[in-house]
Amino acid sequence: MLETLQQLLVVQDRDCRLAQLKSEAARIPVEIAAAQKRLADEAAKLETAKTELKKIESARKQLEVDVEAKRQQILKYRTQLNQIKSNTEYQALLKEITKAEADIRTTEDVELEFMDRLDRLQPALKQEQAQLKELTGKAETEKTELQKRVKLIETELTQLQGERAQLVTAVDADLLSRYERLLRSKGDQAIVAIKHGNCGGCHLNLPPQIVHTAKGEQELASCSYCGRILYWQAE
Ligand SMILES: [Zn+2]
Numbered sequence: 295m296l297e298t299l300q301q302l303l304v305v306q307d308r309d310c311r312l313a314q315l316k317s318e319a320a321r322i323p324v325e326i327a328a329a330q331k332r333l334a335d336e337a338a339k340l341e342t343a344k345t346e347l348k349k350i351e352s353a354r355k356q357l358e359v360d361v362e363a364k365r366q367q368i369l370k371y372r373t374q375l376n377q378i379k380s381n382t383e384y385q386a387l388l389k390e391i392t393k394a395e396a397d398i399r400t401t402e403d404v405e406l407e408f409m410d411r412l413d414r415l416q417p418a419l420k421q422e423q424a425q426l427k428e429l430t431g432k433a434e435t436e437k438t439e440l441q442k443r444v445k446l447i448e449t450e451l452t453q454l455q456g457e458r459a460q461l462v463t464a465v466d467a468d469l470l471s472r473y474e475r476l477l478r479s480k481g482d483q484a485i486v487a488i489k490h491g492n493c494g495g496c497h498l499n500l501p502p503q504i505v506h507t508a509k510g511e512q513e514l515a516s517c518s519y520c521g522r523i524l525y526w527q528a529e
Pocket of ligand 1: 493494495496497498517518519520521522
């Protein structure tokens with residue numbers, strides 16, 4: 295293989311690794327943000343459940359107050375009963391007492407329902423709280439790991455960039471700029487192997503003359519379709 299091509303392939307190897315690392319580094323903040331979002335969603339769900347619980351609790355307390363008020367009312371009615379002379383008024387008051395007693399029963403039924411709901415909701419809430427705590431712990435560990443990974447990537451990037459800078463000093467400037475232009479426009483590889491007579495980049499079948507040139511290893515060959523620099527690899 296042409297020496298200059300060999301040098302450039304080493305550069306391409308570093309560029310490939312650099313690109314991988316950069317894309318990994320770019321994904322990390324996205325992953326961290328997604329984990330934070332999941333936590334925030336869980337926390338919001340928990341808050342909703344807590345609010346619901348509080349609402350039921352205060353409604354239940356209000357019912358208790360209502361029942362107590364009705365009881366006081368009945369006591370008053372009973373006192374009044376002793377002072378009433380007219381039978382009609384007496385009967386009317388008795389009716390009021392019966393009605394108040396029925397109201398108490400109804401209210402107490404509702405109160406029982408509320409208590410049932412509280413009994414069901416409280417353990418669920420505790421479970422959600424525990425889950426959130428676990429998730430938060432996991433997310434924190436994950437975040438620390440990812441931040442460590444970012445540091446490692448940064449170190450490797452610096453090292454690779456240094457290596458690359460060293461390597462390119464040996465490469466012909468024109469060829470290097472041609473290579474870099476190709477790399478930017480193709481996005482993956484600027485130098486590819488010929489595979490079964492096809493360009494390893496665009497996979498189109500190459501004219502025999504180009505394959506011949508690449509095989510000769512005397513001058514650079516490039517794909518007539520995509521422009522990538524070609525090298526011959528024994529099949
Ligand atoms: Zn091609």
